Amino acid sequence: MFDVMDPGSDHGAVYQDLVRNPGARPEELAGRTGRGRAVVRAVLEELAAEDMVVAADPATGSWEAQSPTTVVEVLMHRNQLRDAALRRTGAELQRLFRDARSEAGRHDWLEIVEGRQRFITAVKHMHRSSRRQVRIIDVPPYYGSPEDNVELEALQMARMAAGVTYRTLYYESAFDDPIAAPVMVREIEAGEKARTLPDLPIKLLIRDDDFVIVPLPGEEFPDLVALLVRPSRLLQALSGVFETLWRFGVPASVNRSGTHLDDRDRQILNLMASGATDEAIARRLEVGRRTVVRRVSALQERLGATTRFQAGVQAARRGWL
Template sequence: MRVTHPTDLVSQLAARVGLDREQVARAEKKLSALGLLQRSPSGGWVAISPESAAEALLAPLERDILQQRIAMAATREQLHTLSGDYLEARSMRSAKSSIEIIEGIDNIRAVIDDLGRTCTTSLDALVPGGGQADESLRAALPIDLELLARGIRIRSLFQHSARRHRATVQYVERVSAAGAEVRCVGTMPSRMLIWDRDCVVLPLDPLDTAAAAAIVRDPSVLSYLCQVFEHCWEEGREFLEPDEAPPGAEPTGVEREVLLMMVAGRTNDDVALRLGISQRSVSRIVAQLMTRLGAANRFQAGVRAVELGWLSLQGRSREPAAGPTEA
């Protein structure tokens, strides 16, 4: 109405549009704030076109945005000029120290993030301790999916007990669907991350992995650790396979681990501790094996297992040895 009646009083406009004076005054205030109405020197209001109002209202904001973009571009350019220095320093660090100690969880995460960004071929991981913390799984999932999307081969090895932890199983299902290879095994020496088979990250304290880590690049040590991983990997079974073999079938996975330790004279408590599963689970598996073998004691179970071809002298010798965390 101000376009056609610019000099009308508020009361006159209110009568024209059928509103009260307060409603008209509030509307004029809003339109003024948007720059659509301006006071006329001769009194009354002047209606401004939306295009002109938008130009007047948004021009300062557009100038600020432009200045910020210019500042961002300048900062990005300055940071990019440091890339050469960073790569040179990184190569010097690797050359001068084949084993580097990193302290503090934030520094460890920063190093792992850097290794993830520069990874080109593979990531092999030993993950002891059974089910993993939900927070750790949530943090690892997007990183692993991004690596797999880049074509990086991921092999992860968990302990058997992790297969009974819902969040860990869900994580394994997600990364397996994206192409990761995941197995489980009874025992393993320590947590380990092998990047591109030329760098290994190890915790200094297996019981407190957040305290400090060793970054190993020494060729001889690296070769040995890669062999340790391959040995554990060959001993593992597919993580998502069923827990137990069908009746009468040769035991695999955790059942075979229990059988090996059982006939070697290990107690149920010792087996449970080494495999990271409950004593009740061990007792149940031992009872099932004894029934399937028709054995009255563990010695008979061992003899019967050899007769069936479930065990051999070579197989008996492969009972998991105590790792560095079992001192």
């Protein structure tokens, strides 16, 4: 799945160049983006298939970008399809987990943990032994005792202080959860990178790139059963599921009052979404360019976006446009 929000990708570079340079030909796009002509032509065909660009003049070979607002709608539809696919993926993983449980003794990359206390002990070990990053999909139920949860929070704080990066995906209503919300806010304030999604198919924790623990959902087991996965295709698949979800998550902010948007910022966001430059926005709103640059930067920070296009997508998801 390509990502036109990422200016470093082939598709993102070509689309965003077309936003700035309407009517461009493939050779011009190739020259400005540093991609080969064959790559640019393939990218244009793929973008056209997704209704993100259109051939403007077959005689000259020129192309036009669809407006970012239109592309946002395309992305929203694609997200709905993605959510359905992820639900199917979750069901398939559940089947795989059940099958793997019966074969756990046959594979050195797979281990079954039974019982809540053994599960919590394994999770604590993963925090303590992390060296680079920990990735978490955090959804109920929570299996630890209050004492366990206090210790787990302290472990995460200590590992972040030691330089370990934490990225956590929370379910969308986590801020309203009286148990999860206070911990979530403290961890974000301490440096955790957090995003939210309305529908998360599994609960997991990935240590660095070499260890995953996944509790098995459902009522078919008398006690908690979790799967420990070491380097394998299954670990790669679970890591890929996390990264796909992370890409589409909405950055979580502990400043809940920050959802208010004044009329000037709303105007700036709408002009950004239409592809207007800072200079064009300044002329339209009759303000200085530096003012626009400063407010665009602040809006991107609030939205957790690294590019103007990402800011438009995130703003649309939050209903700001």
